[in-house]
Amino acid sequence: MQNKKTQEYKKLAPGHNACSGCGQLSAVHAVMRGLTKDTIIANATGCLEVTTTAYPQTSWGLPWIHSLFENASSVASGIQAALKNRGDNNTKVLVQAGDGGTFDIGLGLVSGMWERGENILYICYDTESYSNTGIQASGSTPYGASTTTTPSGAQSIGSNQVKKDMLAIALAHGLKYVAQSAAGFPDDITNKVKKALATPGPSYIQILSPCVPGWGIGYDEAAMMGKLAVKTGLYPLLEYTDGKLSASSINANFKAEPVNSYLKAQSRFKHLGEAEINHIQMLAADNIKKYQI
Amino acid sequence: MKAKNKNQHQGQEILEGSRAIALTVNNIGPEVVSAYPITPQTHIVEDLAKFKANGQANFEYVRAESEFAAASIVLGASAAGARVYSATSSQGLLLMAEVLYNISGMRLPIVMTCANRAISSPINIWNDHSDAMAVAGSGWLQFFAENHQEAVYQHLLAYKVAEKMNLPALVNVDGFILTHSYEPVAIPNKSLIKKYLPARKLEAGTFLDTNNPVTMGGFFSPNDYLDTRKDICQDFDTSLAIIKKEYLNLKKIFKFKNNGNGLVEYSGAKKPKIILICMGSLAGTIKETLKKYADVGLLKITTFRPFPAEEIKKAIDHCVNIAVIEKAINPGSGGPLYLETKAAIFGHEKINIQNYIAGLGGHDISEKMIAKIIKEMRGRTTNKIKFVN
Ligand SMILES: Cc1ncc(C[n+]2csc(CCOP(=O)(O)OP(=O)(O)O)c2C)c(N)n1
Ligand code: SF4
Ligand SMILES: [Mg+2]
Numbered sequence: 014m015q016n017k018k019t020q021e022y023k024k025l026a027p028g029h030n031a032c033s034g035c036g037q038l039s040a041v042h043a044v045m046r047g048l049t050k051d052t053i054i055a056n057a058t059g060c061l062e063v064t065t066t067a068y069p070q071t072s073w074g075l076p077w078i079h080s081l082f083e084n085a086s087s088v089a090s091g092i093q094a095a096l097k098n099r100g101d102n103n104t105k106v107l108v109q110a111g112d113g114g115t116f117d118i119g120l121g122l123v124s125g126m127w128e129r130g131e132n133i134l135y136i137c138y139d140t141e142s143y144s145n146t147g148i149q150a151s152g153s154t155p156y157g158a159s160t161t162t163t164p165s166g167a168q169s170i171g172s173n174q175v176k177k178d179m180l181a182i183a184l185a186h187g188l189k190y191v192a193q194s195a196a197g198f199p200d201d202i203t204n205k206v207k208k209a210l211a212t213p214g215p216s217y218i219q220i221l222s223p224c225v226p227g228w229g230i231g232y233d234e235a236a237m238m239g240k241l242a243v244k245t246g247l248y249p250l251l252e253y254t255d256g257k258l259s260a261s262s263i264n265a266n267f268k269a270e271p272v273n274s275y276l277k278a279q280s281r282f283k284h285l286g287e288a289e290i291n292h293i294q295m296l297a298a299d300n301i302k303k304y305q306i
Numbered sequence: 307m308k309a310k311n312k313n314q315h316q317g318q319e320i321l322e323g324s325r326a327i328a329l330t331v332n333n334i335g336p337e338v339v340s341a342y343p344i345t346p347q348t349h350i351v352e353d354l355a356k357f358k359a360n361g362q363a364n365f366e367y368v369r370a371e372s373e374f375a376a377a378s379i380v381l382g383a384s385a386a387g388a389r390v391y392s393a394t395s396s397q398g399l400l401l402m403a404e405v406l407y408n409i410s411g412m413r414l415p416i417v418m419t420c421a422n423r424a425i426s427s428p429i430n431i432w433n434d435h436s437d438a439m440a441v442a443g444s445g446w447l448q449f450f451a452e453n454h455q456e457a458v459y460q461h462l463l464a465y466k467v468a469e470k471m472n473l474p475a476l477v478n479v480d481g482f483i484l485t486h487s488y489e490p491v492a493i494p495n496k497s498l499i500k501k502y503l504p505a506r507k508l509e510a511g512t513f514l515d516t517n518n519p520v521t522m523g524g525f526f527s528p529n530d531y532l533d534t535r536k537d538i539c540q541d542f543d544t545s546l547a548i549i550k551k552e553y554l555n556l557k558k559i560f561k562f563k564n565n566g567n568g569l570v571e572y573s574g575a576k577k578p579k580i581i582l583i584c585m586g587s588l589a590g591t592i593k594e595t596l597k598k599y600a601d602v603g604l605l606k607i608t609t610f611r612p613f614p615a616e617e618i619k620k621a622i623d624h625c626v627n628i629a630v631i632e633k634a635i636n637p638g639s640g641g642p643l644y645l646e647t648k649a650a651i652f653g654h655e656k657i658n659i660q661n662y663i664a665g666l667g668g669h670d671i672s673e674k675m676i677a678k679i680i681k682e683m684r685g686r687t688t689n690k691i692k693f694v695n
Contacts, residue, residue, distance in 0.1 A: 051516045055382060066524030076514040078385050079523035080408050084378035087370070091338060091382025091390075092514060094366040098337040098388060104516055122378070125371030 023074035024048060031064040034232030036196035036223035036239060037138045038064070041109070043199035044136055044220075047206025050075065051103055053096075055089040057110035057119060058082035060145040060224075061138060083119035085110050086126035086135065093131045105210055108135040112153035113143045115219075116177050120152075127186035127215050134209045135217045137179065140224040148227040152177040155247075156296065157289045158281045160227075165284035175296075183217040184256055190216035193251040196223055197239030201250055208252075221248045229280025241275040246297040249304045261306040272297050318492045323454045323484040324349030326491045327393075327419055330458045332357050332365075333496045334465055334503060336391040338383035340368040340376045344398040345431045346481035347421040351393055365391075373398035377405035377418075384414040385522055387513040389465070389506045392416070395481055396423035399437045403444065406474070410445025411534065412523060415468035415475075415506070417461065418446075422586070422633075423481040424667040432668020433481040434633035435585065438610070439642045445538055447475035447545065448611040450585040454491040456608070457484060459556055462494065462503060463568065466552045469506050471545050473538070478610075480587040482668070494560055502559045542612040549609055566606070569614035572621050574603035580627040580683045581605050583618075583647060588631065588664070588671055595676040602680055607643065615650035622651060627683050628659040631676075631694070635663045640691055660687045664694035 024045040031038045037060060054077045056062045062079045065072040080088045089108045096104050108126075115123060115137040126133060142160050143149040150160040150172050159171035183191045190212040192205040202220060209216035223230060223238040230238055242248035243262050246269050252260035272294050276282040285293075321329070328350050331339075339358075341351040357363040366383075370376035373394050380390040394402060399420055409416055420438055424430040438448060449464055451457035457479045464475035479485060494502075510518045526534065546569065553568025565571050573593060574581075579601040582592055589606040596602050605621050607614065622628060628651075630644040639645065644661035651657055662679055665671045675694050682692075 053386070053514050053516065062523075063525050066521055068524045068526045068530050071521035071524060073521050074519055076516055076519045077521045078382070078514055080378060080381055080412070081404060084374065084381075084405065087375040087378030088382035088385070090368055090375075091340070091379040091384070091388075092386040093382075094338045094340075094368050094379065095383040095386035095388035095390075098364075098366045121371060122375050125375050128371070129369065 024050075025065070026072045026074060029065045029072045030067060031060060032225045032232070034225050034235050035060070036235030037061060037140060037144075039199070039235060040138055040196045040202060040220045040222050043202035044206050046199075047203040047210065048075070048105070048107065052105045052107055053092050054078070054107045054109060055080070055085045055092060057085040057108075057114035058145070059111035059114055060140070061109060061111070063145055082114055084122055085114060086119060086122045086133075089133045090126050090129060090131055093133055106133045108133060110135070110137055111144065112137060112139045112141060113151045116152035116179055124186065127183070127188060130214055132213055133215050134206070135215065137217070137219045138222040139219050140222045140227055141176070142224065142227050144224045144227045148224070153179070157285050157293055159284060160281070170289050171281070171284065179219060180217070180251065180253070184253060186215070187256070188217055189214050189255055191253040192218045193220075193249065194218065195221035195239035195243055195248055195250065197236035198243070198250060205252065227281070229283070230278065234278070238275070238278065241270065241278065244270040245272045245275045246301040247272060247275060247293070249300060251304055258304065258306055261304045263301050263304045264306050267301075269297065269301060318490040320488050321454065321491050321493075322349065322486065322488055323457060323479060324486065325353055326454045326458050326493060327461065327479065328353030328357070329493045330461050331391050332363050333494060333499050334461065335389065335496070335505070336365045337388035338368060338380060338390045339365045339392065340370050340379040340390075341392045341394065342370045342373045342376045342398060344373070344395045346423060346433075346485045347393045347395040347398070347419065349485060350419060350421070373401040374405060377402040377409070380416050381405060381409050381412070381414060384416050385412065385514050387506070387508045387515065390416055391418070393419040393421065395421045396425055396437045400425065400440060403441055406441055406444040406446060409474045410538065413472040415465070415472055417464045417468055417475050417477065419461070420476050420478045421481040421485045422478050430667040431481075433483055434666045434668065435478070436634045438476065438478045439634040441476070442611060442642060445473070446611060447473055447609070448478060449475065449609055450478045450607065451484065452587055452589040452606060454484060454489040458491060458493065459560065459562070460608070462499065463549065463552055463556055466503050466556075467545055467549055470548060470552070471541050473541060473545065478586065483587045498559060502556060546612050546614060566608055567617070569609045570617045570621055571606045571608055572603060573606070575599070575601050577601070578603035578625050580629065580680060581622060581625045582676070582679070583607065583628060583630045583643065584632065585610060585643060586633070588633070591671055591673060592676055595673040599680065610643070613646050613650070618647060618650045619654075622654070622657070626657050628657060629662055629679055629683050630659065631662040631664050631679065633665040635666070635691070658687055660689065661691045662694050663691060669695065
């Protein structure tokens with residue numbers, strides 16, 4: 014007889030090809046714990062797809078499909094429609110995509126899926142760059158981060174754009190469950206997945222997924238980086254139910270840590286001067302105001 | 307209109323081409339339909355939406371926000387085991403291009419109608435075959451219909467072959483000329499369709515199923531990738547015979563006759579001095595014109611993918627003057643149908659083959675133009691591509 018633990022691991026078997034210490038893969042494990050075996054996954058192109066499906070092997074114990082970089086949401090809609098037509102109201106449909114597939118190239122299709130109001134849970138593993146193709150900037154790349162297409166230099170602070178507010182975009186579509194979490198908080202991730210699945214209609218969970226080479230961190234630092242992102246207020250744990258902020262790590266117990274501790278630990282920010290660091294401290298302060306509960 | 311001729315069917319109605327296609331598709335019984343509107347495909351998908359709204363359809367109609375999404379939606383549904391349908395034209399087909407390749411690589415038996423239309427720029431909504439030709443290498447079977455009735459039957463054939471071979475299929479119908487015109491046409495009923503085309507057969511472990519989890523669309527190394535391409539090419543070759551067989555079967559079950567074998571259809575002179583080659587509704591105009599000629603034949607290509615090279619060689623036989631008249635051009639090269647026909651008959655060095663580009667962007671092709679082509683073909687041809695106007 015299989016014990017519960019083995020069954021859990023079967024959803025995503027160990028032995029994939031992700032970098033050791035990949036924050037994204039650790040987040041995926043936490044997501045899998047929130048699923049039942051009656052789940053079909055549509056996955057976008059990106060590190061997760063590439064590192065788990067090197068043919069003829071696969072890490073997936075659930076029915077899983079990858080089509081393209083930008084269309085996982087529409088593929089999920091199609092799966093949902095097929096299930097509906099045969100009267101299957103039990104099977105859950107899950108999308109997994111990176112920030113590139115979500116914030117950028119797939120945004121229109123994500124919007125279309127949300128408009129349709131289908132019962133699909135969308136998970137975005139936010140590495141804050143295109144990790145798979147060599148850490149190019151995405152719409153999720155934070156201010157000041159050096160990436161391979163926004164390199165820091167004599168005349169560049171790295172990315173000078175602001176991170177797109179994808180949660181607000183999700184909320185603007187009327188989603189009944191929208192949440193943010195981070196690698197390093199596996200129980201928070203699992204709980205949010207369960208809640209999202211229990212909420213009818215589309216839901217969105219965005220998970221900060223520290224990327225070892227992309228952020229320039231050690232292979233044992235992803236969880237810590239997730240924790241620091243939360244502690245500084247740069248990436249709070251959030252939950253919106255019925256459009257209203259219902260849970261936040263910026264609560265009565267919150268004591269902000271200076272952003273410096275987070276920035277200095279990553280090579281993508283190491284070039285930043287005092288002015289930029291102060292600006293990022295201000296962004297954290299804005300968050301702390303905005304997401305206070 | 308006079309009494310029905312012997313080629314006509316019982317139960318014919320005068321229908322718009324789009325309506326005929328929509329009714330047929332509904333009778334075929336897809337489980338999921340998704341499409342994005344574009345002229346001249348619109349009437350087909352509007353009709354399907356109407357059937358659904360009126361309770362006359364059993365499919366899910368998924369509104370898509372773009373053709374890219376529509377193609378991806380039917381991809382997902384098909385991967386989950388559903389029979390699916392979509393339709394598009396021109397810009398829409400090109401927007402889908404990335405998904406089309408993906409669908410064939412995944413071996414999903416998706417059927418789609420293309421209401422053929424020119425491609426922008428300059429923007430033009432009228433008929434030619436540039437759209438279908440642009441995706442000729444995407445791994446989709448491609449059929450071209452001459453008239454409403456052929457379009458109806460080709461949809462049945464398309465599903466049959468697609469589901470048998472696990473290959474997607476595009477049924478091409480000339481925009482406006484077929485989609486917006488009215489003709490007598492018989493719509494096959496559901497019970498007869500079921501006989502020809504039972505519900506999609508699903509083998510365990512080939513689709514997304516929680517009882518039998520599979521990974522679809524994984525990452526392939528060069529060797530494994532090459533194998534998938536070889537498989538597709540082999541299956542395209544095999545499908546030549548399958549199309550012939552299933553077309554014969556179609557004729558038997560739906561009781562109709564013509565000279566076609568599903569791949570090509572020859573009509574006209576028994577011993578032709580000149581053969582005209584074309585696809586789609588242009589065949590109708592040419593057939594009318596040829597009534598006045600005793601030594602000219604028409605070879606209509608009904609299946610463009612797989613390309614019926616052997617059938618063309620056989621049909622051409624000893625005829626030495628071939629004019630390929632087509633509605634698409636690859637700038638810097640030639641008409642795609644011409645190029646492939648030429649490749650098919652390579653070695654037949656005596657054959658004189660001439661490329662005529664006609665009807666681009668909805669340019670009218672009259673019987674007079676066809677007569678002029680025939681006249682030219684009797685003299686010395688230049689072997690240069692000629693634009694007909
Ligand atoms: C249409 C298209 N454009 C570009 C690519 C190349 N590409 C593959 S994955 C990827 C980046 C993925 O980034 P993200 O979605 O953030 O996922 P991550 O790898 O970071 O987890 C890119 C640019 C592609 N596969 N398809
Ligand atoms: S590049 Fe980053 S996201 Fe990709 S596998 Fe490595 S650590 Fe994970
Ligand atoms: Mg990323």
